[in-house]
Amino acid sequence: MITTATTAHERMLFAKTAARSVGLLSDAQKAEALRAIASAIVRATPEIVAANAEDLYRGRENGLAEGLLDRLRLDEGRVAALADAVREVAELPDPVGRILDERVLSNGISLTKVSVPFGVVGSIYEARPNVTVDITALALRSGNTVVLRGGSAAERTNAALIRTMRDALAQCGIDPEAIQSVDEFGREGARELMRARGIVDVLVPRGSAGLIETVVTESSVPVIETGAGVVHIVLDATAPLEWATDIVVNAKVQRPSVCNSVETVLVHQDAASRLIPTVVAALQAQGVTVHGDEAVRHLSEDIVPATEEDWSTEYLSLHVSMRVVDDLDDALAHIRRYSTHHTESIITEDAANAERFLAEVDSAVVMANASTRFTDGGEFGFGAEVGISTQKLHARGPMGLGELTSTKWLARGSGQVRA
Amino acid sequence: MITTATTAHERMLFAKTAARSVGLLSDAQKAEALRAIASAIVRATPEIVAANAEDLYRGRENGLAEGLLDRLRLDEGRVAALADAVREVAELPDPVGRILDERVLSNGISLTKVSVPFGVVGSIYEARPNVTVDITALALRSGNTVVLRGGSAAERTNAALIRTMRDALAQCGIDPEAIQSVDEFGREGARELMRARGIVDVLVPRGSAGLIETVVTESSVPVIETGAGVVHIVLDATAPLEWATDIVVNAKVQRPSVCNSVETVLVHQDAASRLIPTVVAALQAQGVTVHGDEAVRHLSEDIVPATEEDWSTEYLSLHVSMRVVDDLDDALAHIRRYSTHHTESIITEDAANAERFLAEVDSAVVMANASTRFTDGGEFGFGAEVGISTQKLHARGPMGLGELTSTKWLARGSGQVRA
Numbered sequence: 001m002i003t004t005a006t007t008a009h010e011r012m013l014f015a016k017t018a019a020r021s022v023g024l025l026s027d028a029q030k031a032e033a034l035r036a037i038a039s040a041i042v043r044a045t046p047e048i049v050a051a052n053a054e055d056l057y058r059g060r061e062n063g064l065a066e067g068l069l070d071r072l073r074l075d076e077g078r079v080a081a082l083a084d085a086v087r088e089v090a091e092l093p094d095p096v097g098r099i100l101d102e103r104v105l106s107n108g109i110s111l112t113k114v115s116v117p118f119g120v121v122g123s124i125y126e127a128r129p130n131v132t133v134d135i136t137a138l139a140l141r142s143g144n145t146v147v148l149r150g151g152s153a154a155e156r157t158n159a160a161l162i163r164t165m166r167d168a169l170a171q172c173g174i175d176p177e178a179i180q181s182v183d184e185f186g187r188e189g190a191r192e193l194m195r196a197r198g199i200v201d202v203l204v205p206r207g208s209a210g211l212i213e214t215v216v217t218e219s220s221v222p223v224i225e226t227g228a229g230v231v232h233i234v235l236d237a238t239a240p241l242e243w244a245t246d247i248v249v250n251a252k253v254q255r256p257s258v259c260n261s262v263e264t265v266l267v268h269q270d271a272a273s274r275l276i277p278t279v280v281a282a283l284q285a286q287g288v289t290v291h292g293d294e295a296v297r298h299l300s301e302d303i304v305p306a307t308e309e310d311w312s313t314e315y316l317s318l319h320v321s322m323r324v325v326d327d328l329d330d331a332l333a334h335i336r337r338y339s340t341h342h343t344e345s346i347i348t349e350d351a352a353n354a355e356r357f358l359a360e361v362d363s364a365v366v367m368a369n370a371s372t373r374f375t376d377g378g379e380f381g382f383g384a385e386v387g388i389s390t391q392k393l394h395a396r397g398p399m400g401l402g403e404l405t406s407t408k409w410l411a412r413g414s415g416q417v418r419a
Numbered sequence: 420m421i422t423t424a425t426t427a428h429e430r431m432l433f434a435k436t437a438a439r440s441v442g443l444l445s446d447a448q449k450a451e452a453l454r455a456i457a458s459a460i461v462r463a464t465p466e467i468v469a470a471n472a473e474d475l476y477r478g479r480e481n482g483l484a485e486g487l488l489d490r491l492r493l494d495e496g497r498v499a500a501l502a503d504a505v506r507e508v509a510e511l512p513d514p515v516g517r518i519l520d521e522r523v524l525s526n527g528i529s530l531t532k533v534s535v536p537f538g539v540v541g542s543i544y545e546a547r548p549n550v551t552v553d554i555t556a557l558a559l560r561s562g563n564t565v566v567l568r569g570g571s572a573a574e575r576t577n578a579a580l581i582r583t584m585r586d587a588l589a590q591c592g593i594d595p596e597a598i599q600s601v602d603e604f605g606r607e608g609a610r611e612l613m614r615a616r617g618i619v620d621v622l623v624p625r626g627s628a629g630l631i632e633t634v635v636t637e638s639s640v641p642v643i644e645t646g647a648g649v650v651h652i653v654l655d656a657t658a659p660l661e662w663a664t665d666i667v668v669n670a671k672v673q674r675p676s677v678c679n680s681v682e683t684v685l686v687h688q689d690a691a692s693r694l695i696p697t698v699v700a701a702l703q704a705q706g707v708t709v710h711g712d713e714a715v716r717h718l719s720e721d722i723v724p725a726t727e728e729d730w731s732t733e734y735l736s737l738h739v740s741m742r743v744v745d746d747l748d749d750a751l752a753h754i755r756r757y758s759t760h761h762t763e764s765i766i767t768e769d770a771a772n773a774e775r776f777l778a779e780v781d782s783a784v785v786m787a788n789a790s791t792r793f794t795d796g797g798e799f800g801f802g803a804e805v806g807i808s809t810q811k812l813h814a815r816g817p818m819g820l821g822e823l824t825s826t827k828w829l830a831r832g833s834g835q836v837r838a
Contacts, residue, residue, distance in 0.1 A: 024778065103800060109789050111799065118811050119781065197635070201811050216616070220636050222812040243834040250836035336439075345830075358829045359443065362538065370528050370832030379837070380530065380828075381522060392537050392620050392825035393641040394813035406811035409799075410777045411764075413789030415662040417669035418798070 005177075008185040008192040012120070012199045014177040015145040019119040022178045023143045027094035030141055033172045034090035037137065038083040040168035044160065045079045051160035052129070059127075059153050071128050072154055082133045082161075089137040092383045095401040096143045109413040115405040117143030118201040122193050124215055126207035127151030132158045135204065136165055136179055138386055142404040145178040147200055149190045151207075155183050194219040201406070204387060209314070224395060224403070226387030228314045229259035229342035231372045234331045234357065235279070236348035237270040243369060244275050244347050245282045248320075250371040251345070253286045257316050259388060260343055260375040264311060265322045266331045269295070272324045276300055280322070288318045295324035311338045328353055332360055339363060342390050343375040364390055364397035424596075427604040427611040431539070431618045433596040434564040438538040441597045442562045446513035452591045453509035453556055457502040459587035460552065463579065464498045470579035471548070478546075478572050490547050491573055501552045501580075508556040511802045514820040515562045528832040534824040536562030537620040541612050543634055544625035546570030551577045554623065555584055555598055557805055561823040564597040566619055568609045570626075574602050613638040620825070623806060628733070643814060643822070645806030647733045648678035648761035650791045653750045653776065654698070655767035656689040662788060663694050663766050664701045667739075669790045670764070672705045676735050678807060679762055679794040683730060684741045685750045688714070691743045695719055699741070707737045714743035730757045747772055751779055758782060760809050762794040783809055783816035 005011040025033070041048070052074040059069050074082075101113035121139040123146065125131045132150055139146040150158045158181060166176035182189030193200060197220045205215040209228040216223050233251060235244045251262035267276055272295060280290050280300040290296070291310045292303040303322075310321040311334070325331045335344055345367035346357040354368035365375045375398060377385025382400030389395040395403040424430040444452070460467070471493040478488050493501075520532035540558040542565065544550045551569055558565040569577045577600060585595035601608030612619060616639045624634040628647040635642050652670060654663045670681035686695055691714060699709050699719040709715070710729045711722040722741075729740040730753070744750045754763055764786035765776040773787035784794045794817060796804025801819030808814040814822040 020779070105793075105798070105800070109793060113816075116781075217639050222641070222810060224812070240834070246834065246836050254837055354831070358831075360439070362442075362535075363827070365828040365830060367830040367832065369834055370830050371836040373837040374524075374528060374830060374832075374835070375828075379524070381524070391641060393643070396826050397532075397828045407815050408782070409784040409794075409816045411784060411786040411789050411793060412773070412777075413787065413793075415659070415665065415788055416793070417665050417790045418673055418792040 005180070008182040008189040011180040011182060012147050012193070012196050015120045015147050015180045016199050018175040018178040019117070019145045021175055022140065022145050023096075023117045023119065025143060025174070029172070029174070030094065030143065031090045033140060033169060033174050034086050034137055036168040036172050037165050038086040038090070040164050041079060041083040041086065041133065041161070044164040045076055048079055048157065048160045048164065049074055049076065051156040054156045055154055062153075064153060068127065068153070072157070074129055074157060082130055085130075086133060086137045089141050089384050092141060092401055095141070095405050098402075100407060107416045109411055109416050112410045113407050114410060115402065116408045118404060118406050120145050120147060120200045121404060122147045122149070122196070122200040122203040122221060124149045124190055124193065124203065124205045124211065125151065126211060127153035129154050129157045129161060131206050132161050133165070135206070138384060138401060138404060140178065142401050144404060145180070147180045147182060147193055147196075149182050149193055152183070152186065158183055191218070194221060197221050206387065224387070224389055224399070225391040227342065227390030228340050229261070229388075229390075230263045230312060230314050230338055230340045231260060231342055232264045232266060232335050232339060232344045233262050233372065234328070234344070234346040235265060235267045235271055235275050236328065236346055236350060236353055237268040238349040239268075239271055239275060239347040240349060241275060241278055245279050247345070247347055247369075247371045248279050249282050249286060251373055252283060252288055252320050253318070254371075254373055256318050259314070260372050261316070262372050263313065263315055263321060264338065265320060266325045266334055267296075267322065268328070268331070269324050269326055273299060276322070283320060286318070288320055291319060291321040293323045296322045314340070328356065332357075335361060340390060342388065343367065343372045345370060345372050364388065424599070427601040427608040428615075430599040430601060431566050431612070431615050434539045434566050434599045435618050437594040437597040438536065438564045440594055441559065441564050442515075442536045442538065444562060444593065448591070448593070449513065449560055449562065450509045452559060452588060452593050453505050455587040455591050456556065456584050457505040457509070459583050460498060460502040460505065460580070463583040464495055467498055467576065467579045467583065468493055468495065470575040473575045474573055481572075483572060487546065487572070491576070493548055493576060501549055504549075505552060505556045508560050508803050511560060511820055514560070514824050517821075519826060526835045528830055528835050531829045532826050533829060534821065535827045537823060537825050539564050539566060539619045540823060541566045541568070541615070541619040541622040541640060542625060543568045543609055543612065543622065543630065544570065545627065545630060546572035548573050548576045548580060550625050551580050552584070554625070557803060557820060557823060559597065561820050563823060564599070566599045566601060566612055566615075568601050568612055571602070571605065577602055610637070613640060616640050625806060643806070643808055643818070644810040646761065646809030647759050648680070648807075648809075649682045649731060649733050649757055649759045650679060650761055651683045651685060651754050651758060651763045652681050652791065653747070653763070653765040654684060654686045654690055654694050655747065655765055655769060655772055656687040657768040658687075658690055658694060658766040659768060660694060660697055664698050666764070666766055666788070666790045667698050668701050668705060670792055671702060671707055671739050672737070673790075673792055675737050678733070679791050680735070681739060681791050682732065682734055683757065684739060685744045685753055686715075686741065687747070687750070688743050688745055692718060695741070695743075702739060705737070707739055710738060710740040712742045715741045733759070747775065751776075754780060761807065762786065762791045764789060764791050783807065
């Protein structure tokens with residue numbers, strides 16, 4: 001099922017037209033469409049893996065780093081996992097048509113605020129074919145159509161996936177123009193997508209801080225920013241040694257490559273000699289390199305001197321920075337300066353300090369005595385995760401399907417006029 | 420109370436710093452601050468009116484149109500009305516600290532989603548001094564600080580109002596840097612405000628479609644668009660004559676200068692000869708000029724021929740356009756093409772058509788059998804109106820104080836780590 005649209009602009013218009021019928025699909029129709037997509041992806045495994053092999057070949061020729069090649073690679077097992085993820089989204093409750101507010105005015109007009117699809121969701125992302133399938137499933141489940149712009153290194157894989165998904169929609173009697181890609185128009189396609197205000201309702205960039213910054217700066221379409229995490233843990237004067245050690249190690253080591261892993265540990269000076277040697281030793285035992293200020297280096301061996309740059313670096317790897325602070329005020333000031341407003345946690349037995357931290361830290365998720373790794377749509381019980389928003393408008397923190405909907409007020413009257 | 424900040428950038432940073440303490444003020448403190456501002460405005464009436472006289476003098480010298488001069492003008496009565504509006508906002512419930520979601524995870528972590536202030540609210544608007552006071556009151560009531568950029572024609576009036584409000588804050592022991600203006604930096608100040616991503620959390624433009632378009636296009640700060648209203652009423656085949664007449668006349672005549680007044684009436688062909696003569700006569704009796712297509716002109720006298728431009732014009736005056744449509748599909752197609760997605764209403768006795776209209780029209784407020792003039796925060800029972808959002812992100816339709824808040828997840832644990 002190849003679209004007849006020949007320009008990026010025309011493709012976006014097709015997605016907008018398709019949004020009218022997709023927005024009116026029932027819960028059952030949307031779930032069935034996703035199950036059909038999942039089955040079609042499994043059936044098309046040979047074709048998808050073959051297209052992926054071409055991308056991998058080209059990637060190797062172009063000297064793509066091994067990490068990037070690994071993210072790009074699809075084998076039979078990974079294709080099956082893509083399909084499973086779509087089936088999971090199919091089972092989630094319909095986020096459309098929820099009644100969010102109801103009131104009857106004194107003149108008898110009945111007002112209802114309901115959740116409605118955005119319409120067209122755009123996404124700009126890097127060469128990870130799973131995002132192609134992921135964002136399409138989430139958008140369709142919430143009654144939206146999609147315009148995709150993936151990394152050029154995954155172009156053939158994405159084309160095979162999109163063809164497969166469009167075919168599956170058509171076989172369900174759903175307009176296949178609901179899934180569009182502007183990949184073949186290169187950078188100009190991405191630029192048109194960022195300027196498609198009035199056609200595309202919201203843009204969700206996914207990828208590196210650089211990509212997100214570009215989209216946020218250049219887009220006139222409203223953006224939901226899913227940003228980087230320079231995540232802090234504060235070890236307060238009363239932090240229990242066991243909690244401090246377990247939480248810092250978990251937050252750094254359990255999955256260092258993700259945005260909710262910890263970057264910087266701030267230790268209250270009154271607890272420094274009690275906590276730092278044990279916490280550092282536990283980190284180092286797991287292969288973590290600790291970048292410390294002078295006070296930390298005074299208390300432990302094998303500490304790399306921390307530079308100014310360390311405090312604003314999202315390592316995404318087995319590195320952590322550590323600093324001794326004078327008090328909670330000093331810790332809060334450090335966080336204000338360097339945090340990306342994703343997640344921060346304090347470890348303390350002082351309830352007043354915990355509550356002060358929760359109230360004053362201006363981040364999407366603020367924790368007391370828990371690992372920052374819990375900032376996650378799945379852990380929060382949302383079923384699927386659209387991303388973790390670090391902006392304050394529309395959605396903040398882990399986003400579920402509900403965050404891919406807007407609202408509409410319905411007013412039902414019987415001839416009322418305003419006095 | 421004059422700020423020591425000497426550049427637009429520095430002023431915005433002062434507002435950001437002040438947001439930390441303002442965001443933690445209690446309900447009572449915020450209400451008291453607004454009451455103090457209201458009293459201070461009344462006390463400063465002579466000073467404010469004198470500053471306004473200077474702006475008016477300059478405006479007349481510069482050939483400002485009489486309508487603009489009237490919007491700019493403040494006399495004793497209007498200053499008192501400004502203060503009254505602030506007192507009304509003071510009485511509204513605190514939108515901060517509402518618990519929006521609560522859940523306890525199976526591992527015992529307690530999660531709470533609470534409403535929090537955005538931080539810094541920016542506003543760019545035209546020469547209407549009431550916006551200066553209005554937006555400041557709404558922002559402070561919701562725990563935010565403000566950076567204002569008003570029209571240069573109101574510069575002295577705004578300066579007097581801002582000085583008065585800052586003084587009042589200082590006397591309440593609240594950081595007066597919570598109220599900032601970049602007026603004296605002219606267009607460059609506006610540009611800096613639009614680029615202050617990371618300092619200013621949200622921008623609310625207020626004014627003409629042109630001003631809003633500029634802000635939406637140029638701003639990297641997230642914008643809440645309060646847009647123009649090209650508002651439609653559909654008279655369906657079964658529309659009762661009395662409802663049709665009353666609602667169209669009310670929607671056009673009751674206050675033609677506002678965004679929820681009707682621009683275009685679409686009449687089902689089966690009802691055209693029954694409805695049009697009476698509706699048109701009722702409009703004309705109120706001084707309305709009707710711009711009609713050929714079918715309308717065939718049924719009534721004194722109709723101005725409608726041009727293509729009429730269908731996309733927000734008149735904001737006693738003009739209305741009228742067209743005969745084949746059926747509901749034709750009406751929906753017209754609305755899709757020309758609507759600004761503000762408010763549309765259908766007048767019908769056919770329940771199925773009413774529900775189809777409510778479901779399919781993609782506007783902030785969709786009505787059946789009611790006047791479009793009801794799209795209003797006050798009418799909806801919000802107490803105050805921040806504006807009427809025509810965008811789909813964050814807020815859609817009439818916005819109350821709650822729409823000037825963001826959210827934050829608080830997680831309270833006891834040492835939990837992720838498995």
